[in-house]
Amino acid sequence: MALLGVNIDHVATLRQARKGIQPEPVHAAAIAEQNGADQITIHLREDRRHIQLRDVKLLRATVQTKLNLEMAATPEMVTIAVEMRPDTVTLVPERREELTTEGGLLLSREMEPMIKELQGAGIEVSVFIEPNMEIIKLASRLGVDAVEIHTGHYANLTAPAEIKEEVERIHKAAKLVHSAGMRAVAGHGLHYHNTQALVALDIFEEFNIGHSIISRAIFTGLAEAVQAMKFIVE
Numbered sequence: 212m213a214l215l216g217v218n219i220d221h222v223a224t225l226r227q228a229r230k231g232i233q234p235e236p237v238h239a240a241a242i243a244e245q246n247g248a249d250q251i252t253i254h255l256r257e258d259r260r261h262i263q264l265r266d267v268k269l270l271r272a273t274v275q276t277k278l279n280l281e282m283a284a285t286p287e288m289v290t291i292a293v294e295m296r297p298d299t300v301t302l303v304p305e306r307r308e309e310l311t312t313e314g315g316l317l318l319s320r321e322m323e324p325m326i327k328e329l330q331g332a333g334i335e336v337s338v339f340i341e342p343n344m345e346i347i348k349l350a351s352r353l354g355v356d357a358v359e360i361h362t363g364h365y366a367n368l369t370a371p372a373e374i375k376e377e378v379e380r381i382h383k384a385a386k387l388v389h390s391a392g393m394r395a396v397a398g399h400g401l402h403y404h405n406t407q408a409l410v411a412l413d414i415f416e417e418f419n420i421g422h423s424i425i426s427r428a429i430f431t432g433l434a435e436a437v438q439a440m441k442f443i444v445e
């Protein structure tokens with residue numbers, strides 16, 4: 212059975228739209244945990260467009276499952292992570308102009324000291340990469356604990372033949388991750404119709420999913436929210 216990491220960045224995005232105090236990501240994390248999430252995933256971006264440093268601090272103090280901090284591979288972020296002690300750090304690429312994390316991390320030998328520093332602080336290190344055999348081999352040589360395969364390309368495909376081919380590519384990549392002794396994780400763009408095919412591969416230990424869950428929550432919660440306000444105004 213795979214673990215579910217719920218990415219709550221989008222709750223923070225909604226809060227930052229007004230730069231206020233609602234909705235509170237800590238509340239989102241608690242609800243996610245109470246309903247089966249095995250992990251809370253957050254991305255502290257360089258431009259702080261959604262998750263803020265105070266969120267990381269509060270979530271570290273309140274998350275009772277596991278906290279997975281996605282971050283760029285920079286000395287500034289490593290210092291923050293070592294101080295905050297998330298259970299896992301997922302190293303991701305970051306470009307200021309992107310809407311979301313596009314493409315996998317360009318892993319390099321230069322990242323080894325950062326990986327070792329994080330692991331030395333007792334933090335599991337995962338890398339978010341494309342399903343590419345050479346990059347997975349490098350991840351193994353760098354001694355990372357887990358590989359999160361970027362499923363964004365898969366999620367964008369619509370032609371059945373292309374989807375099948377991409378699932379095979381992801382499967383091959385996940386098998387290599389697994390045989391190299393690393394944890395195989397998948398994430399990005401996964402939703403209520405495309406996650407099943409990856410679960411069926413029975414190789415991923417964990418899925419990190421955000422946008423589709425928060426999007427669905429708007430509609431499953433909207434009726435109650437309108438009724439509550441109607442009750443106040445009538």
Ligand code: PXP
Pocket residue numbers: 218220254281301303311312339359397398399400401419420421422423
């Ligand atoms: N995993 C990683 C490494 C990510 O960067 C993201 C997006 O922040 C996700 C998973 C979740 O993606 P989505 O919000 O599309 O489900």
